[in-house]
Amino acid sequence: MPGPVSRRDLLKGVTAAAVSTAAVAPSQAKQAKAGGEFFELRCGFKEAILDGNRVRLRAYNGQVPGPLITTRPGDTMRIRLRNELPRYDSRAWNGDHNVPHKLDSTNLHVHGMDVIPHLFEPLGTSDPLAPMIGIEPGEQLEYVFEIPDDHPPGLYWYHPHHHGSTAVQVVTGMAGPIIVRGKIDEVPEIKAARDIPLVIQDIGLFPSETDPKLWTYEPRQNAIWQTFGGNVTIYDPKTGQAEPTKLKGGFTTGDYALRYYLMNGEPFFKEVHDNANPTAPTPTQLKPQRIKMRPGEVVRFRVLNGCSDNLMPILVEGHDLHLIALDGINFDAVRTIAPYGADGTGQVMLSPANRAEFLIKGSAKPGIYRILQLAQSQQFLASPQKVIAEIEVVGTPTNMALPTKLPPAARYYPLIKPSEIKAIRTIEFGGAFPGVANPVVGIDFFINNMQYGEQAVPTVVRLGDTEEWHLVVEGAHHGGTEGHPFHIHEISFELISINGVAQPPGTFMDTVWVAKDSVVVVRMRFIGWPGKTVFHCHILPHEDTGMMQNFLILPAEKPGHH
Ligand SMILES: [Cu+2]
Numbered sequence: 001m002p003g004p005v006s007r008r009d010l011l012k013g014v015t016a017a018a019v020s021t022a023a024v025a026p027s028q029a030k031q032a033k034a035g036g037e038f039f040e041l042r043c044g045f046k047e048a049i050l051d052g053n054r055v056r057l058r059a060y061n062g063q064v065p066g067p068l069i070t071t072r073p074g075d076t077m078r079i080r081l082r083n084e085l086p087r088y089d090s091r092a093w094n095g096d097h098n099v100p101h102k103l104d105s106t107n108l109h110v111h112g113m114d115v116i117p118h119l120f121e122p123l124g125t126s127d128p129l130a131p132m133i134g135i136e137p138g139e140q141l142e143y144v145f146e147i148p149d150d151h152p153p154g155l156y157w158y159h160p161h162h163h164g165s166t167a168v169q170v171v172t173g174m175a176g177p178i179i180v181r182g183k184i185d186e187v188p189e190i191k192a193a194r195d196i197p198l199v200i201q202d203i204g205l206f207p208s209e210t211d212p213k214l215w216t217y218e219p220r221q222n223a224i225w226q227t228f229g230g231n232v233t234i235y236d237p238k239t240g241q242a243e244p245t246k247l248k249g250g251f252t253t254g255d256y257a258l259r260y261y262l263m264n265g266e267p268f269f270k271e272v273h274d275n276a277n278p279t280a281p282t283p284t285q286l287k288p289q290r291i292k293m294r295p296g297e298v299v300r301f302r303v304l305n306g307c308s309d310n311l312m313p314i315l316v317e318g319h320d321l322h323l324i325a326l327d328g329i330n331f332d333a334v335r336t337i338a339p340y341g342a343d344g345t346g347q348v349m350l351s352p353a354n355r356a357e358f359l360i361k362g363s364a365k366p367g368i369y370r371i372l373q374l375a376q377s378q379q380f381l382a383s384p385q386k387v388i389a390e391i392e393v394v395g396t397p398t399n400m401a402l403p404t405k406l407p408p409a410a411r412y413y414p415l416i417k418p419s420e421i422k423a424i425r426t427i428e429f430g431g432a433f434p435g436v437a438n439p440v441v442g443i444d445f446f447i448n449n450m451q452y453g454e455q456a457v458p459t460v461v462r463l464g465d466t467e468e469w470h471l472v473v474e475g476a477h478h479g480g481t482e483g484h485p486f487h488i489h490e491i492s493f494e495l496i497s498i499n500g501v502a503q504p505p506g507t508f509m510d511t512v513w514v515a516k517d518s519v520v521v522v523r524m525r526f527i528g529w530p531g532k533t534v535f536h537c538h539i540l541p542h543e544d545t546g547m548m549q550n551f552l553i554l555p556a557e558k559p560g561h562h
Pocket of ligand 1: 537
């Protein structure tokens with residue numbers, strides 16, 4: 001039974017006093033609807049004040065993040081997506097699919113969930129030529145998702161996935177959490193813990209072309225923001241040059257004039273473009289929200305990195321992090337990670353789209369402990385340390401218990417044996433700067449040396465088969481190389497090794513960071529549904545400009561047929 005939960009519920013446990021500015025008006029609490037009814041998600045513009053600035057966001061139901069949707073294994077999740085975005089003029093678009101366009105067209109992806117393929121028309125199609133779903137302004141589409149009985153319970157999320165408009169829509173607010181409830185919630189120590197989702201998003205902004213007091217992200221067709229020049233150009237095919245314009249904003253594959261980082265809709269960090277240092281925007285820490293815990297209290301956190309492109313090494317100061325799940329799939333036992341771990345890289349690494357679910361037991365020593373994103377330099381832009389939120393340990397001590405064993409996610413067991421592997425593939429992220437294949441954007445993003453083709457199906461697998469994929473990052477772009485997060489739809493993979501270093505068995509994810517000059521090995525069993533679907537880089541401007549590939553899951557082979 002899908003049920004919307006209000007932002008008020010999402011913020012439960014977060015003290016209202018720490019919320020300095022109301023980014024989005026609190027929604028009215030709604031009751032979960034009975035099964036059979038559609039839960040409506042309406043996409044539209046949303047004006048708000050962020051850190052004193054008037055901003056125009058894109059939002060689901062007027063909320064950033066979008067409303068929490070809950071469901072259970074065996075249920076049917078019915079979502080009606082209504083597009084109430086205003087029309088956008090794409091007339092100057094040259095027709096190249098890997099140039100951002102139709103910024104008013106949208107669709108729905110339920111990220112990480114094991115449900116029918118839902119990017120192409122009709123849902124579940126195996127037609128290699130099937131078009132991607134695009135819901136135009138004023139249109140709606142009803143999605144019906146049958147949740148498998150053995151669907152792992154945990155944190156998932158939804159966001160738009162229309163090629164060409166994904167980055168612009170997500171980086172202005174369109175993303176929301178999905179929680180699948182189930183067996184993990186019945187573990188007594190987990191059941192006793194407060195459940196606090198932390199949804200992290202980034203909001204990329206430029207000055208409005210028409211309203212000097214408004215920040216927004218509404219690039220004119222083919223207008224490209226030049227991070228290195230701090231100006232906006234439009235490619236002229238006659239001269240073969242990116243010609244300067246007087247526009248204030250354009251599509252960006254790098255930084256923004258102004259970017260905010262939000263936790264549950266409230267800004268905690270700000271970055272401003274600096275022409276003198278274009279790959280290191282000027283950072284400002286804002287006042288983070290504060291979460292109160294008692295000494296010895298166990299709280300369950302569910303963190304979503306919903307950022308368009310920011311890799312986040314997470315650290316909770318002064319506390320062991322008791323990791324129970326990544327990307328919605330819990331381990332069979334709690335993994336306890338000490339602060340700063342062994343190598344100073346944080347307790348859990350969240351690439352864009354990753355989720356971590358963990359327990360924190362309040363320190364015996366009252367005080368303020370920060371939940372940090374540690375600085376990292378694995379991307380085109382510098383990513384400085386950020387305080388996402390603060391934990392205030394205060395009040396009467398208690399001594400809540402931590403679980404040890406967890407109910408394994410049956411759908412993904414037994415683990416894949418090497419003898420089951422039918423094929424080994426190499427998936428290579430690469431690119432070129434300046435762009436040759438994509439002159440309008442001015443930078444190339446490739447998978448296996450190809451740009452995205454809506455009707456191309458370079459990879460074909462078979463339902464029931466098991467494969468090992470080697471994820472590789474190489475190839476120079478941005479004058480160097482950077483990492484890319486690999487994400488695959490329909491199934492989760494088991495993480496086997498990173499640069500030859502074996503990873504703990506039973507680590508399932510749907511997105512994994514592939515650092516520059518590295519090889520990540522994953523194994524996966526194609527279970528669930530046949531159909532046309534995708535894998536891609538989850539840095540959304542990379543995805544929108546070509547770093548995505550279709551693949552086709554063929555129906556299972558009939559016994560005795562070869
Ligand atoms: Cu990428």
